[in-house]
Amino acid sequence: EIVLTQSPATLSLSPGERATLSCRTSQGIGSYLAWYQQKPGQAPRLLIDEASNRATGIPARFSGSGSGTDFTLTISSLEPEDFAVYYCQQRSNWPLTFGQGTRLEIK
Amino acid sequence: EVQLVESGGNLVQPGGSLRLSCEASGFTFSNYVMNWVRQAPGKGLEWVSTISAGGGSTYYTDSVKGRFAISRDDSKNMLYLQMSSLRAEDMAVYYCVRRFLPWGAFDIWGQGTFVTVSS
Numbered sequence: 001e002i003v004l005t006q007s008p009a010t011l012s013l014s015p016g017e018r019a020t021l022s023c024r025t026s027q028g029i030g031s032y033l034a035w036y037q038q039k040p041g042q043a044p045r046l047l048i049d050e051a052s053n054r055a056t057g058i059p060a061r062f063s064g065s066g067s068g069t070d071f072t073l074t075i076s077s078l079e080p081e082d083f084a085v086y087y088c089q090q091r092s093n094w095p096l097t098f099g100q101g102t103r104l105e106i107k
Numbered sequence: 108e109v110q111l112v113e114s115g116g117n118l119v120q121p122g123g124s125l126r127l128s129c130e131a132s133g134f135t136f137s138n139y140v141m142n143w144v145r146q147a148p149g150k151g152l153e154w155v156s157t158i159s160a161g162g163g164s165t166y167y168t169d170s171v172k173g174r175f176a177i178s179r180d181d182s183k184n185m186l187y188l189q190m191s192s193l194r195a196e197d198m199a200v201y202y203c204v205r206r207f208l209p210w211g212a213f214d215i216w217g218q219g220t221f222v223t224v225s226s
Contacts, residue, residue: 034212034213036152036213038152043202043216043217043218043219044152044202044213044216045216046207046212046213046214049207049211049212049214050211050212055212055214087151087152089152089154089212089213091210091211091212094166095154095166095168095169096154096157097154098151098152098153098154099151100151101151101152
């Protein structure tokens with residue numbers, strides 16, 4: 001099983017600041033990584049697929065990068081609605097696995 | 108509008124059974140790989156099961172193999188998860204999820220249905 005480790009567990013920032021979230025995989029997965037955003041009481045929402053492709057309707061302030069074992073989600077300038085939990089997920093190997101999440105909170 | 112609506116979540120005793128359903132609308136259901144993903148209270152996301160377009164292939168996380176069965180009825184645009192021998196650790200919100208064509212990320216999620224396992 002491929003283990004995904006997200007860091008930091010919690011990130012405290014202010015609106016307008018830049019957020020950098022990390023996801024490291026226990027073995028190489030090429031670019032088969034996705035990022036999701038989840039707000040309280042809601043289902044997750046796909047942000048990024050194949051490490052760097054924004055999903056339909058996702059604002060340009062969200063960007064993804066990386067390949068192999070190290071991946072990054074960057075939010076260039078935080079909006080109030082961006083404070084949520086973010087998960088990475090690999091689809092390279094079965095079982096499909098998620099990271100434990102990074103909570104992005106308002107400072 | 109593309110939509111997935113789950114139903115069937117309920118309180119069940121340990122060892123009991125339950126069937127979850129998911130009704131799809133707004134897209135050609137038969138073309139898509141479908142999935143169940145769960146989230147225990149206060150915890151992260153866990154992939155549970157996948158069924159291929161056409162239903163010929165199924166996949167399960169180890170902890171549910173032999174206890175859960177995923178199926179689909181393309182004539183009704185329905186996805187199912189038959190759960191048996193339920194355990195306390197199966198208690199979670201269960202999401203019905205579509206994978207982006209052909210085997211992409213989880214692009215459409217239902218609102219979830221909650222399964223409580225307790226005596």
